[in-house]
Amino acid sequence: AYQLMIYRYFKWGILWSLFILFICTIPGNTFPKVPIFHIKHLDKIVHIVLFFVLYVFMTRGFKKTILIPRLYNNYFIFSFFYCILYGVLIEIIQHYFVVGRHADFNDVFADLGGILFGVIIVELFKRE
Numbered sequence: 454a455y456q457l458m459i460y461r462y463f464k465w466g467i468l469w470s471l472f473i474l475f476i477c478t479i480p481g482n483t484f485p486k487v488p489i490f491h492i493k494h495l496d497k498i499v500h501i502v503l504f505f506v507l508y509v510f511m512t513r514g515f516k517k518t519i520l521i522p523r524l525y526n527n528y529f530i531f532s533f534f535y536c537i538l539y540g541v542l543i544e545i546i547q548h549y550f551v552v553g554r555h556a557d558f559n560d561v562f563a564d565l566g567g568i569l570f571g572v573i574i575v576e577l578f579k580r581e
Contacts, residue, residue: 462517466510470539473503477543481553500540500563501570508536508571529575533568540564 460467476499515528515535540561548556 459514459518463511463514466507466514469503469507469510473507473539473543474546476503477547478551478554480551483553496557497559497563500560501567504536504540504564504567505571505574506567507539508532508568509575511535512571512575529572533572536568536571537561537565540568 511532512529515531544556544558544560547554
């Protein structure tokens with residue numbers, strides 16, 4: 454029953470995590486040569502959006518599944534650490550396992566920007 458509850462509340466976070474993994478492991482030499490891919494800092498904007506959405510999904514999951522009352526108010530911390538660690542893991546995967554891609558520490562900062570934007574939005578719109 455607990456596994457079903459976890460799946461129920463984390464399914465969008467898990468699916469979005471897999472989507473991020475898919476997008477970030479596309480070999481660098483397969484990107485089409487179209488002008489939109491040459492927009493300055495487009496990759497940072499993409500990281501911000503991807504990790505904003507991931508934070509929102511993971512926050513919902515952690516908020517619904519934390520059963521220990523004194524940890525409940527810290528659901529955003531679990532979401533934050535999941536997202537930032539996932540962002541670092543993506544960069545490691547890109548560096549060691551993806552042809553034509555490399556780790557970029559600035560991508561982690563962009564991820565952090567998306568996460569912090571998520572923290573702000575979630576706090577502004579949270580329902581008690």
